[in-house]
Amino acid sequence: MSNPKMSETTSNLSTVNARISPRGGLDILSRDEIARLRDASAGGMHELLRRCALAVLTTGSDSDDPRAAQLRYPDFDIQVLQQDRGIKIVLHAAPASAFVDGDIIRGIAENLFAVVRDIAYNANEISSSGKFDLGTGAGITSAVFEMLRNARVMRSYQDPNLVVCWGGHSIGRDEYDYTKKVGYELGLRGLDICTGCGPGAMKGPMKGATIAHAKQRQGRARYIGITEPGIIAAESPNPIVNHLVIMPDIEKRLEAFVRLGHGIIVFPGGVGTAEEILYLLGLLLHPDNADLPFPLVLTGPKQSAAYFEQIDQFLRLSLGEAATSRYRIIVDDAAEVARAMRQGIKQVREDRLSGQDAFFFNWSLKLSDEFQRPFLPTHAAMSGLNLRRDQPVHLLAADLRRAFSGIVAGNVKEEGMREIERHGPFEIHGDPEIMKALDALLRAFVDQRRMKIAGEYRPCYRVLA
Structure with missing residues (x-):
């Protein structure tokens, strides 16, 4: 299944160069499918593939934080090669902890090929194929179904x-x-x-x-x-x-x-x-x-x-x-x-x-549109939320989730914090009672150390009548 050779990265961690054949899911493919997999992995999807692959390869290691792994294994790389019998993955400077006596751990190998499968499939068959109308709820649901079916989990x-x-x-x-x-x-x-x-x-x-x-x-x-x-x-x-x-x-x-x-x-x-x-x-x-x-x-x-x-x-x-x-x-x-x-x-x-x-x-x-469309917590988007009880309860729940997401982003996420620094607090239209309860819940998360806050917690929003 693998043909590893030991090497070392500049960080002096033990690493492996290896060629790996797939196990299930990617073992029977047409030449066209193989070519598209290869092209996706070598093109604009390569860096995403590399980061996700390294996350899988560090599973269960002494430090399985992929963000730290990027620094620990700076020379790691992955390539997808085309062969008439299928594909082969080539790993360069991969973590040796993913291998035992010269063979890659089977579960890690399976998940590694799942990474290749899903990233390439989503890029080739979902996002750019035109087969699914991702502007409609029915189209999104059909795409979700196809991705799960392709992953063979149903x-x-x-x-x-x-x-x-x-x-x-x-x-x-x-x-x-x-x-x-x-x-x-x-x-x-x-x-x-x-x-x-x-x-x-x-x-x-x-x-x-x-x-x-x-x-x-x-x-x-x-x-x-x-x-x-x-x-x-x-x-x-x-x-x-x-x-x-x-x-x-x-x-x-x-x-x-x-x-x-x-x-x-x-x-x-x-x-x-x-x-x-x-x-x-x-x-x-x-x-x-x-x-x-x-x-x-x-x-x-x-x-x-x-x-x-x-x-x-x-x-x-x-x-x-x-x-x-x-x-x-x-x-x-x-x-x-x-x-x-x-x-x-x-x-x-x-x-x-x-x-x-x-x-x-x-x-x-x-699933209505409110739950399928991505929400970006900008000042305009937060201001447009309706956080009042004078609407169907499922719509209030949808906007509460969005408000929750935006408030969290403004307090703990770097991009959201920069937005607050540049433009001031989010302005939210809603029932003050709901906003007060939401603020109390967030404060409780801070007190229980379930929310990482640097310094004193300060709400990143204000309620407008």
Whole structure:
């Protein structure tokens, strides 16, 4: 599978030069497909491919931070070669930690070819092919379906059993251990795991499920990691992921989660996790989704009870009982979380059967434009948000998610902070009560060290009447 030769980079770290043949997914291709893969990897996609490949190759190493890896392995490079029998990947100055006794670790090799597959496929078949009208919701959903099908993560013959787990990548030890307990209980009940593929709350459920699946002698278990280029280039996949999927952007990544999964568990996290909760509730509050079963459980150990109390209070105040009726909070009871999820997925199965909908892709879920169109938090965009209760609740949820994203960007992201320095605070039109609750929630994240703030927290927005 590989033909490595040891070398050294200028950083004196042990590295490998190797030629690697694919395992699955890219083993039978036409000459035209091979040529397009090669061209995409050698052209404008090369730097993206290089960064994502290095993230995969540093999975499980003593330092799997891809940002640090760029400095530790400055000479690393990757090429995709065309051969009549398929393709071959050539690695130069790759981390030696990805190899054992001269062979690349199988899971790393599979994920490496997933990187090549998805980046090239998205560039050739989605973005530039003209096959999909990405200006429409139907076109975006069709593109998401094709990307998941190309990644071979959908199983048409299998009953619903895929649980999506969201949560923070940097969580406390108590919270991480609890995610493993939940994953273990899910695995005992024959449920597979899908996460964002990184560390923390994305790794723990998979790690717990592997033990349970082994006990139940469950073969072919799925540990699906769904990411996007900006995330994987900053956060290596965890070693347990056996199906890596790279979507082109955040919105398509989120849609992939809700189309592929049969239920969602949310563990403690930070601002990103809160945004994901708002995203999902916004979908479930759409009138077309009112009767659609989709189990949603918020859970953590007893040490995290305050986190979910604050989230719950904010959701009750801003979105009302219609939102809180769509989720259940379970504290410090991993077995009950798994039982609730299994029961919820049974309802999903019955609903799909009665509606003659597919088990492997949630076609019935309505996603409106507000949840599929990318949002850039500029001053004009933030000013245009409607954060008042005098509108359908799902639209308020959509704009709350956008406001949350913009406020976070203005406080913690370099580009957003520069915008605030140049143009002053964002001006937001909304109910002062909602804005006050949002500010209190962000302050709580700062106090709990779930949001990295340099110095004193200062709101980057002001509310206009």
